[in-house]
Amino acid sequence: MELFGKNNKKINVKKGKKKAPVWQQFASNIVSAILIFMLVIALYGLITENKKNVAEIPLSEVATLVTKGEAEKILVESDKLTLTLKGGEEKISKKETGVGLGETLANYGVTPEQLAAVTVDIKSESGFGYWVLNILPFAIPLVFLVALFWLISRQVKGAGMQALSFGQSKARIIDPNDKNQRVTFADIAGVKEAKEELKEIVDFLKNPKKFLDIGARIPKGVLLMGAPGTGKTLLARAVAGEAQVPFFIISGSEFVEMFVGVGASRVRDLFKMAKKAAPAIIFVDEIDAVGRVRGGGMGGGNDEREQTLNQILVEMDGFEPNEKVIVMAATNRPDVLDPALSRPGRFDRRVVLELPDRDDREQILKIHAVKKPLGPDVALRVIAERTPGFSGADLYSLMNEAAILAAREERKEVTQYDLIRSIEKVMMGPERKSHLLSKKEKEITAYHEAGHALVASVLPYADPVHKISIIARGHAGGYTLKLPLEERRLQSRKEFLDDIAMSLGGYVAEGMVFGDITTGPSNDLQVATALARDMVTKYGMSEKMGPIALEGAGGKTLFGRGLNEKEYSESVGAQIDAEVSKIMNDAFAKARAVLMEYRKTLDAIAAKLMEAETIEREDFEKLLVLNGIAPKKGEEEKVVEEVEKRIV
DSSP: OEEEOGGGOEEEOOOOOOOOOHHHHHHHHHHHHHHHHHHHHHHHHHHHHHHHTSEEOOHHHHHHHHHTTOEEEEEEETTEEEEEETTSOEEEEEOOTTSOHHHHHHTTTOOHHHHHTSEEEEEOTTSHHHHHHHHHHHHHHHHHHHHHHHHHHHHHHHHHHHHHHTTSOOOEEEOTTOTTTOOOGGGOOSOHHHHHHHHHHHHHHHOHHHHHHTTOOOOSEEEEEESTTSSHHHHHHHHHHHHTOOEEEEEGGGGOOSSTTHHHHHHHHHHHHHHHTOSEEEEEETGGGTOBOOSSSTTTTSSHHHHHHHHHHHHHHTOOGGGOEEEEEEESOGGGBOHHHHSTTTSOEEEEEOOOOHHHHHHHHHHHTTTSOBOTTOOHHHHHHTOTTOOHHHHHHHHHHHHHHHHHTTOSSBOHHHHHHHHHHHHHOOBOTTOOOOHHHHHHHHHHHHHHHHHHHHSTTSOOEEEEEOSOBTTBSOEEEEOOSSOOSOOOHHHHHHHHHHHTHHHHHHHHHHSSOOSTTHHHHHHHHHHHHHHHHTSOOOTTTOSOOOSOTTOOOSSSSOSSOOSSOHHHHHHHHHHHHHHHHHHHHHHHHHHHHTHHHHHHHHHHHHHHSEEEHHHHHHHHHHTTOOOOOOHHHHHHHHHHHHHO
């Protein structure tokens, strides 16, 4: 691939194939040499096999055979005699060099008449075959040794070259002229603020002069932060696509090797390539793999990871304003990055990518639906409303799963029902149709999910229920799908308490109806307990502990703070445990009070579940109305209902 660098000079970037390890190549060459040697020996053996089996006799016996008339032919090769008898048997013998055959046999009493009855052939010593047969036994070992030494020297040289190339960068390069891989801002929905921030980077790469003339310095580095699947890598590629510059992409883990100094060498090589191809963008994905806080922890202060990080810091410091190389990096753990890496002058600008809101989710769904034939009943707005908390990657998976479902059922269009089923599949996994419940297990599961749904419907700060099912999905035997009435970024203490009570609704229902507890609520207990602990240690929502944060948002870091560091004393830990226990017990009592008051409603929901296995929102709200419980409605839904009443 050819990239254009400074002054429109071509820069050749070779994409090499992955080579086998050095030891494997060496062993392969040795085996090949041995096989070739054995083949040559076998061929030589075939050539000389017949001669090796011929018996050697003295000249006196040759003379006797000639005298008796048993000899048919004699082949003379220098001092070697090959005697062929009339029966076809061959014998070999030797005579004195420089003496003729007739003279030799005459000394043993053979007359000229007797010799004349035998065919005598004299073979020249200068033939090709003669020299081959005489030189080959000495040449073969010599040739083999020469070939072996050549292979060894070649292998050593190759190993040396590989050792030199071991420290070269493994970055993948995306050519700006490659339309198949080019990504622009038009291909990305949502993240409006992030795109506005990055348009300045694009403008600098296209028109750096207007910034330099006014004395402005464009940030050397841009750090993209956000949850997994929010589009960090895609956004970085879009910057390169908009600016039409080479895009060097590498993962942070690809710098780290078991050999000391390799990571730093790869960093140097990467930045050297980018400077030659400038203007260019370097993108380091998952930079927290090498950019963690230095010092302390495991590995001390001189491990390979820290050397790699130091080299990155040095290279970023070495940039000049006219270098026109932008370093972009992505991470979902900005809290563990070394301060020297995120300081001004290195990663000056931080761009946060939040999870998409309802409007953004609708736009993302439209982009992923471009090449998919949608049915007339598809309403992407509804799908966007039912997918709060979904990332861009989740929405892509949702649309893909819907298309797979349609293709599996041999339909040409994706329907709304396919999309709704895909939501549940992405959230909880596929249906386990082979997981058949017994009558007792089915009843327990129905009351469990009914407990969740009823508590969520009665408590004022819990989200409304959209669907209840006792069909097993993933690891869950059943599920209750609840969605917020509107998009929200903040959550109150009252909402947390009602959510915990809702999570315990299944646990309480099982104990109240059957007088026993199963393993079904285990995940509910884990989620509720974790939420209660966060309320106490992170959000300052404990009345006893007061406004204090005892744990970080990202948890404890492995490197940089030490493995055994405690952020609070044992006595404070005991108080935290007591507060968590109090929150859980209060939530248990709240859920139990709701289920005791609306026991008939609980029985009705459970009976409906055992009959239909799945209850959608509309049917569920009808059950609530019949039992005197008002369904929860959002502001938009209330307006629609008022309009419908006026029309009627």
